[in-house]
Amino acid sequence: MRANRKTSVAVGLLAVVAVSAAPGSAQDATNVSVGVDLVSRYIWRGIDAADAPSVQPSISFGFNGWELGTWGSYSLSNETTGGDEIDLYLGYTHEWAKGGSAGLLLTDYYFPNAGKAFSDFHNYDAPGGPGAHVLELGASATLPSHPLTLAAYVNVFNDAGHNVYLQADYPLTLAGTSLDFFAAATPGSNRNPGYYGTDKFAFLNVGVSAKKEVRVSDAFSLPVWVSWSVNPNLDIAYLVVGLSL
Numbered sequence: 001m002r003a004n005r006k007t008s009v010a011v012g013l014l015a016v017v018a019v020s021a022a023p024g025s026a027q028d029a030t031n032v033s034v035g036v037d038l039v040s041r042y043i044w045r046g047i048d049a050a051d052a053p054s055v056q057p058s059i060s061f062g063f064n065g066w067e068l069g070t071w072g073s074y075s076l077s078n079e080t081t082g083g084d085e086i087d088l089y090l091g092y093t094h095e096w097a098k099g100g101s102a103g104l105l106l107t108d109y110y111f112p113n114a115g116k117a118f119s120d121f122h123n124y125d126a127p128g129g130p131g132a133h134v135l136e137l138g139a140s141a142t143l144p145s146h147p148l149t150l151a152a153y154v155n156v157f158n159d160a161g162h163n164v165y166l167q168a169d170y171p172l173t174l175a176g177t178s179l180d181f182f183a184a185a186t187p188g189s190n191r192n193p194g195y196y197g198t199d200k201f202a203f204l205n206v207g208v209s210a211k212k213e214v215r216v217s218d219a220f221s222l223p224v225w226v227s228w229s230v231n232p233n234l235d236i237a238y239l240v241v242g243l244s245l
Contacts, residue, residue: 030063039242042073042083045165045184045196046205046231048238050075050083067091086110100144105153109134124160134158147171161192167205178211182229202233 036057042050053076060069072086087110093103110118110133122131135157142149153165167184184205186196193199207229213221223244230237 030061033060033062033069034058036245037242038245040240041238042075043227043229043238043240046229046234047197048236049073049085050077050080052077052080054083065093065095067093081113082111084111084113086112096144098144100142102141103139105138105140107136107138109136122158124158130158155195159192159195161189161195163189163192163195165196165204176212180209180211182207182209196233198233204231204233206230206232207238 036055039054039056041048041052042054042056050073054073055076056071056073058069058071060067062068068090070086070088072084074084075081088108089105091103091105093101095101112118114132116132118132120131121133122128124130134155136153137156138151138153140149140151147170149169149171151167151169155161155163164187165184166186167182170181172179172181182205183203185201185203186198188198188200188202189195190199196202196204207227209225209227209229211223211225214224215221225242225244227240227242228237229240
């Protein structure tokens with residue numbers, strides 16, 4: 001998933017956060033999650049993926065720390081449908097007894113309007129050209145005595161440059177508002193510099209997101225989030241607002 005169900009949309013507050021469950025916890029039972037985010041624009045890892053409002057549906061199935069799900073993004077403008085996306089992912093998160101957690105995530109990125117069949121799983125060096133899917137493997141860890149989360153992602157299929165993305169997140173709560181400070185970078189890639197826009201080390205995504213429940217009535221409220229970020233490599237800043245349903 002390109003978004004963290006997560007502040008998904010805007011900052012890639014990872015890419016995907018797998019459901020975590022400790023042995024013997026209430027989360028041992030199978031659970032199903034369904035959600036929809038409405039965002040002012042789709043920013044992924046400091047890159048403007050769709051310069052238009054987008055709707056981002058998701059569904060996932062979780063059990064004992066495992067999560068299998070799909071996430072998508074659809075532009076509400078006919079001029080930016082090239083950024084439409086459907087991801088499949090499988091993740092596992094383990095919570096340590098003394099606090100903290102570690103997780104693995106495999107994500108399949110697919111773009112339905114790229115002119116390639118969904119069944120085309122050719123690699124970048126296939127005689128007929130690259131296929132419709134890019135596979136990414138990620139790992140993350142949250143420190144046991146500190147809320148800092150470190151994550152690393154690498155393309156393992158259909159990317160000649162095997163591009164890497166590194167991100168650190170530090171969450172905190174201030175005046176009843178959930179904040180997440182984040183900073184992300186890439187080592188760059190000589191063989192495929194276009195993926196993140198650089199062939200050398202560069203910061204791609206630095207900023208903060210804020211999330212708060214907005215009361216609509218005594219019995220109903222909506223989670224609203226705002227993310228401000230800057231891509232130092234492209235020298236551009238973004239301000240995105242999202243609504244989770």
